[in-house]
Amino acid sequence: MAYRRTAAVQARLDAARGAILRAAIGLLTEHGYAGCSVAAVAGRAGVATGTVYRHFPTKAHLVTEVFREAAGREVAAVGAAIRQPGPVAGRITALIETFAGRAFKSPRLAYALLAEPVDPAVDAERLVFRRAYRDLVAATVADGVATGVLPPQNPDITAAALVGAIAEALVGPLAAGAAEVDTIPSLITFAHRATGATRATHA
Amino acid sequence: MAYRRTAAVQARLDAARGAILRAAIGLLTEHGYAGCSVAAVAGRAGVATGTVYRHFPTKAHLVTEVFREAAGREVAAVGAAIRQPGPVAGRITALIETFAGRAFKSPRLAYALLAEPVDPAVDAERLVFRRAYRDLVAATVADGVATGVLPPQNPDITAAALVGAIAEALVGPLAAGAAEVDTIPSLITFAHRATGATRATHA
DNA sequence: TGAAGTTATGAATCGTAGTTCACTTCTTGG
């Protein structure tokens, strides 16, 4: 044997893999899935198309990982916001502000994660993504129910409905490009009413 | 001139067009967009693939019309339910029962209309579809606000959020195949709370 | 009936990615 993979080579391989992933995330953020052809990803990463296949068995694997990475960041950001200590109503406010604020900052990405038509393989990942949001919200709602600041309810369904409400209220504006200033405050009011948070609970 | 299109011929043409449309709707209902290749549609309609193109300039046109037709039926059904005379809360209950009931009866179709990845051309139609629902709901909410049974709110945003809530709460179960029995009643409660309908307003 | 014109057909064509692979370039250890 006259060749063995050294740490330096491994590092370079890892770097290349990372570059491919980053390139794909960048394209997804700027142009959605349409911009994510293997050729385009390879070009942006500075490698040949064939090289992509030395790191990902199929395009579906690549795109799935891209989705997971991008979605993970969103969930992490929203999770951090909703896990702040404080009253339940305030945490729900933070959830919506974070979710919507990030969506408006990267509308193309938000659309890609929430709604853009894709490979069915990725669609499954989207369900996971939404469930992650749902679980986050459900935990907070359950917390509120347990401490009595929210009325009894099925936290999972409330959470699913809230996530859907937020997503739907945003998809229109995101597709249109411009958002009504009113959207976020109205959504917050809606969410408080929907969970049963009383006025007294705010602030 | 030795040929002119007669009424009989026109009728046959119309029938063929209708058969193609119906075949496509059937395939969409049973197998989603994946089942809607031009060849499959033609086969089911009993015509050759080329014939499809004598009635629809492109597949996008066909699929768009299919979507519009199928979605129109849903909106019409829900519209009929929500326009029943009676208290606002009851109409919202009817909305959800109709929407969800139909979705559970044709889960594949519901998924196709609500969420399945498709051609961007159709995606635009999906926004129209959702807006139709939104407008339907918004009218009812506005009605409730005007008559004082609902608190002041932006009906458009409430409506968008409600539509999203219902869709999201259903997509999971639809994808999974089985629905929790709890889903519909919980959604109704959620919707009442979310719109601000008081307990007294029910029944 | 037959000439003019229309409609139906489906095999062949086209376009578009994703994927492969023969070849080149690089790395390693003796």
Place this chain on the structure above:
DNA sequence: CCAAGAAGTGAACTACGATTCATAACTTCA
């Protein structure tokens, strides 16, 4: 430096389904 093997390359290959088009079958009406 060199043989063994790995990683990188990108042009060529493929799969797939939409679309076309030369041809056949059919309709009309003088």
